[in-house]
């Protein structure tokens with residue numbers, strides 16, 4: 198696999214300065230995403246709210262684990278201003294898991310969506326949330342009351358590997374339930390979305406089974422991408438999935454009725470999220 202290096206004529210440096218100058222975090226940097234030159238070069242990024250330290254420790258994820266600091270109440274305003282300065286038409290917001298907070302961070306998501314809507318009323322908004330363990334319904338109601346256009350929660354891997362990769366707190370059925378409930382509780386036509394990482398030890402049939410489970414939970418958009426081991430401490434790569442297999446996953450996903458299927462080695466949950474959202478919105482009409 199080859200990725201681009203940042204080029205001098207792209208918007209990479211401008212995005213970098215804006216994000217660092219606004220004291221914001223992005224999953225692009227925190228997770229060492231291989232697409233950073235491409236995405237930042239086209240003037241997009243995925244904001245990571247609620248700090249840079251996660252209360253979980255998934256075996257594939259490079260984000261720092263530990264005890265997070267206090268929530269910064271001004272972060273939503275800085276994020277909204279940065280999104281406006283970047284001229285974003287589709288804003289993607291994700292976060293670390295915050296099992297330490299009574300609302301698991303849902304109120305901060307809501308504040309961020311409100312700030313974005315005030316600064317950028319024309320932009321569409323996508324949230325890629327944690328599982329809000331133990332307060333799922335209240336958290337969903339808090340976030341969905343602000344009417345994000347896309348509600349995204351990654352299932353990450355197939356049922357069999359879920360406990361090994363994600364630890365005891367996360368659950369495959371919990372992730373499906375969150376996505377199903379998001380659709381049911383929204384009260385407006387929210388698009389729901391999820392993502393699978395392949396190369397962790399799953400079989401292709403299990404990927405299709407997971408897609409089927411997601412469709413049964415009403416999910417509209419799916420992303421499938423190759424796992425890359427971020428450090429020697431993380432789960433090893435089990436296999437390199439061939440581009441033909443990614444094409445096959447896309448065909449299977451389309452046959453199952455997803456409004457948009459992005460499947461390829463470098464696809465990530467927020468990769469070209471603006472295009473995914475547009476494709477799914479057209480197909481939902």
Ligand code: SF4
Pocket residue numbers: 224225226230231232233234236237241242243465466467468469
């Ligand atoms: S794919 Fe997502 S996380 Fe990766 S660089 Fe692009 S916007 Fe950032």
